[in-house]
Amino acid sequence: MFKSKIMLFVFIPFLMAAQNQKLSVYELKQDLTVFKEIREKANSGLYKYRTKQQTDSIYSWAFSQINEPKALLDFYKIILKITDFEGSLHNDTTLPENFQNKFSSGNVFFPYPVKLIEDKLIVNFRNTEIPLGSEIFSINKIKTKELLASFYKYYTTDGYNISGKSIGIAGSFARYFEMEYGSQKKFLVEYSLPDKSQKLLKTITGVSNEIRKENFKNRHSLPIDSLQYGKIKNKYSFKVITPNTSLLTINTFAIGNNAEDKEHLAYKKHLDSCFQYLSNNLQIKNLIVDVRNNGGGTDPNDILTFSYLTQKPYRENAEAYVNFQEIPFPNYLVYEETEPQKQHEERKDFEEEIKEEFPKLENGKYIQDEKFNALLQPDKNSFKGQIYLLISPRIASAGSLFASLATGRTNAIVIGEETMGGYYGHNGHTPVEYELPNSKIKTQFSIVNLEQDVPKKANQIFGRGIIPDREVRQTLEDFLKNKDTQFEYTLKLIEQK
CATH class of the missing domain: 3.30.750 (Transcription Regulator spoIIAA)
Structure with a gap:
């Protein structure tokens, strides 16, 4: 996940x-x-x-x-x-x-990182040609709106969500452009300077893939969004930030592979100590839970974390099912093993696991057995004060499942931007991959269709990500200052209360 x-x-x-x-x-x-x-x-x-x-x-x-x-x-x-x-x-x-291992020759990539700020395409790199913070209106006479729409297919999100595609576009803009419109030696950019309305034109030269990657590493927004791209080293942290407020940050749920993993057990011990501290220090009435960089991970980290926020029993899923017990089209399946006999064993092991977890056929669906979706209890030290949940378009998979439970089943005030992962459910848990016979294109998808154990809410729309109670987005001014808009807003909100 x-x-x-x-x-x-x-x-x-x-x-x-x-x-x-x-x-x-x-x-x-x-x-x-x-x-x-x-x-x-x-x-x-x-x-x-x-x-x-x-x-x-x-x-x-x-x-x-x-x-x-x-x-x-x-x-x-x-x-x-x-x-x-x-x-x-x-x-x-x-x-x-x-094909993936071959490189384009020459300088054919758009040179500067970009970022979507208030739905505008903004230059995210200090340079001498188009100043940092400039808004781009078109490139090679292709309007920005058309550009962005053509890039959506390269980065999938849950349902009809668009906000999450900003993560892919900001990280891979130059590669998407090259793929969609072909190699370009020059780029005619129509833009305006920060906080100016006059449109200007500038022709800039393409760069190599190596320079493109180096420029992205040195983007202006790195101090704010470094955890949204690349490996996360500091996976979680806890600190008291004022006498009455603490901050729990969980940047990923990729914390060990299962419930017996040493890394997961260390995380559980960490959570135990944090929430025991909160239970013993009742003057801390506010808990900020920051999952804005959480793109997912593995069970049971997400549902374990939720046990420290809720006061009532809960489940991971309201329902979960798959379409099959025996893998369709096994001749096109991509196996981890290379020998035919081992591939056969790999497939049989996989099918046995599916039959164990999804044993019963009902209305054309193989339904998850309840033992894999047990009723879970709150932790004895679960937090009983006010929760503030910080969300962003980066949140996906296990990250969005956790955020959905916190949104739907706690008193959390949800602050930030719509997530790419759905509120009501998603397809997840178990991926399979197939290879098409002629093109050799590989396609991977997750086979478990799950409905998350969350209530219907008026502001949560089917097919969309988690909608915040208070939408707070970074402004251009905050972007230029690398200001953490959502976090500062939350601190002020707590202070006002």
């Missing part, structure tokens, strides 16, 4: 010779047919946000696009559009490894 798409989309555009190779109409239609049948048989979330009629419609569109031979990249974009349309942040579609 982990969301780290920035690292998963490792495509580096391939050489011109490879670009000119095309798949025949027969090969394209065969791959698209296999792709469609796999989703219908194995993907329990296929109709979670889209009706069968809507899904059939996008496949009709896809088939209409392959009436002549196509380059692999063009077919890849069609597949991406379908996987994004399904609405699951656990959907991943990648090009063949031999």
